[in-house]
Amino acid sequence: MRGLKVLPSGRPGRGRLYVNLPDGQAVAWYDRQANRISVLADDHREAILAVLRPYLSGTVSIGPPPVPTAADLRRLALPPDADLAPNRPGETLLGDLEHGSAGTRARHRLRQDLTAQQRMGDAFDALEPDGWRILHCVPLPGLGRIDHLLIGPAGIFCVRTVPGRRQRAVVGDLLLTVGRTEPRPDPRWLRRAAARASLALTARVTPALALVDASRIDKAPTVRDIRILHSPTATSDLTGSPTTLKPPEIETLFAQARDTRTWFHTSSPAGV
Template sequence: MQDLKVTSWQLFGHDRLYVNLPDGTAIGWADRGSGTITVLHPRYRDAVTDALARQVPDLPALVGEEAPAGPRSRPAPPPVPRIPPMRGMRKRGAAQEAPPVRGPAPEVDVAPDVDVTPAVDVAPVPGVAAPASEVVPAPEAVPVPDVAPAPEAVPAPEGVPASEVVPAQERPRRPAVLPALTPATDLASRRPGAQLREQLGESGTGALVRVATGALRRHKDADPRRGALAGERRVGAELKRLTRHGWRVLHSVPLPDGTEIGHLLIGPGGVFAVSTDHRPGASVRIAEGALHIDDGAPQPYELDGRPGARRARAALEAYCAFDVPVQTVLVFTGVTALEVASTPAGVRVCRERQLSVLTPLTGVFTPTQVERVYDVARNREAWPDA
């Protein structure tokens, strides 16, 4: 059954993936927390597990387990219809018609969270038309909705505009299928400043050549790219400290146009696209869209509209069944002083040692969602269209 729909639903501590028929009727679900699959109708057992394995490949443990059989409804005994007397005929010795015989209400066992109302159908008797007052219409079936009830409002984390924070469970979507991760597509092994390393010949065969020729023992290289690489390393070291508190970090995420996102920080407080600006020995001040270096003339310096956060959000949401807001963090390294008059919403400016203020941020993602975002972000195949 290729038309089954899989939707994500999180509310009141539950984290489920519902499998629905094309008309919206739920036939089963997978519970991420307990690791079980519930099938509402036994004949859909294989269809439910196949749909979860095909459309949500990040659940191999759930799909591989034996799905508990869905509860079976006991068939209701057929009701005894009331047969009205034909015209012109009257039963001798009977003062009035016998009252209709009605059986007890049928008992139906249903799975939790599913409302099933039994419908009573009265079988017609050939040649006898039942009066309108005796016809009991069967109630209409109420399909289980695809979208869960609207969740309670979640306050926006510090520094995040309320308009940018959308609860992850508010709009379930069908994520695209991401190819399986391989050593060639895993970005988790990339080091900070990978692009700069390649340009400077400090990776692959270039590094071996430099060691063989003794280039590493020469006088200090004045190439500004070396200072920029040192700044990337400092920022990478500071971000690594956050991994002890439930955060995940990737370095040098490559983009199709040849640029890269310096660092991508993923955790309970959201996703942050981190970029580095190395200004050794400088006193920096940012005010009114201008950058002031020491006593020099101000230079135009826009903090808002940086493409890293926007492109990261588009790439991650394509493969996640929830919204993934991404903020911008600009880190100045090597400076003697940093003053920031104001920053746009969703943008942070700090020095490398101030990155620790991100550690206590929470309320955006659950631990399961953090791992899902990280699994998508580390796959190089998720970024070709970013």
């Protein structure tokens, strides 16, 4: 059949591929991780296989869709513009660089921040085969955006990424200082963002600070609530942590977190 379209859902190379009729109705999807094609319209089966063939690899199973879980139903009901899963690392910074009017110095800082977010984002995305689910650029009205939200066996982490610039970083209770630059209020912001995320997801969210290429990290002894992730060992630190969430819990939380309405319909807790 002519006119079938293959459309991605999620980040390129990681999410599902949907096969749609010209009117937009889905007739099948290809789950890359499971290597399985779920056919919704068996009368289009041959055309579906033909249009998906360039994307397939290895031994692919074909059949009707599995019985959807509650998380599946929530995800499938999402309007495309409400789904955060396709966001790339540093999505907002890319827009600022392409369309913003910042000066030369500000654009240099934006590029450094973008490179750090992209590097950490790629490292976090690589955790998905280990049962982790990752979102990037999660909006927090009134607070900006969470650079990366990690949901996995070790729990939920609200991550702020900062370029270390091969300099010493000092993490205090309220401020972060990298080299000789002006102190930044990242620790204070992280606590507020994690509290907001905990309220939105009704689950414990740990604030985490990811420092990319810092030559050394010194943390004040009173900073016990913020997880420090030092690239390039950040992901191994997470995978080596004790398990607190089971796979069904991870999928349910991910389905909730990827919906923009989860974040925009959440009021700030007292003091946040």
